[in-house]
Amino acid sequence: MTLALQAMVDLIPTAPFLFDATLHKPDHFPTPDNAWQPGVRWLTMRWRGERLGLKIEDRGTVDEPRLALGVYGSRLLDAGFVDGLAAELTYRYNLDLDLGTFYARLDTHPALGPVIARWRGMRPYNPGSLYEYLIIAIALQNCTVRRSVSMMRALFERYGTLLRFDGQALYCFWEPAELAEVSEEELRGLKVGYRAKSIVRITGAFVRGEIDEPALRGQTRDEQRRTLLGLYGIGPASVGYLLSDVFRHRDELESIPPWEQKIYSKLFFDVDPEQPVPVEELMAYFNREFAGYRGLAVHYFWEDLFWRRLHEPVEWLEKLIRL
DNA sequence: CATCAGGGCCCTG
């Protein structure tokens, strides 16, 4: 499916805004629905039934940020559609986030201060819908990165749509309804294993209208947590990511899975990751040092580490990232 | 060749 440019829109984030570190997260495993080069981000999006290609370019500075959004589609898009899209992207990319109080509280912190200085204007970002993130969370569970990558590729190749726009060829997600009739057996054929059951049941919940993402956004974190935990195959680790990334809670940090425990142990206590600090001790440290901003603080350390890894291998980390 | 653990979660006892 080849798309043509249908609209150009300027998006103005709150300052400071750091383009690359916000719109590209080197710790996210790669999926064939997006591409990045410094100053330019390409993604696909399913929005109000349309399959879209998006190109986002950096046209400003950290202190006077401006993004140029190119919307590629298969038909003319009216102004209402484009306005709604811009509002949704503002939400998903955290363009309206006020980082001021976070920086005021923590930019002199001995460990976090230098990290903030390196990444001033960076924010968490989640390009996809709740449903899409749930699928990715399922694909992450109990396997290595290589396998997560292959599961997502197989799902995109079978159920996604390849979109060509602006010289890119990227897959677009399917809608829950398009997967409604797919059986567990068929999914197992894509080597997703026992996760097939979770995909079927979560897709069913969306098809039946049991999950309403816009409505959930307006609820409290505890209500959101309860709803998400009610989904088959979604437990505390996945919920932690969902509440931070999809629902943008800056203080969410209730779950520390084993491999993160190892990384935090090295990062904050400089101990051998194979002899990690107990989770309760890590939690006590985060509560004491970063209260109110635990998730956001950890995000800064995490991205700092993975950007560093792009330029020079971090030996102890390579062992933990099992490809 | 066998065995095991992995960026969890469900279910059982």
Added chain:
DNA sequence: CAGGGCCCTGAT
């Protein structure tokens, strides 16, 4: 609340 089982895959 602890612990076994689960799809697959790569490491040993």
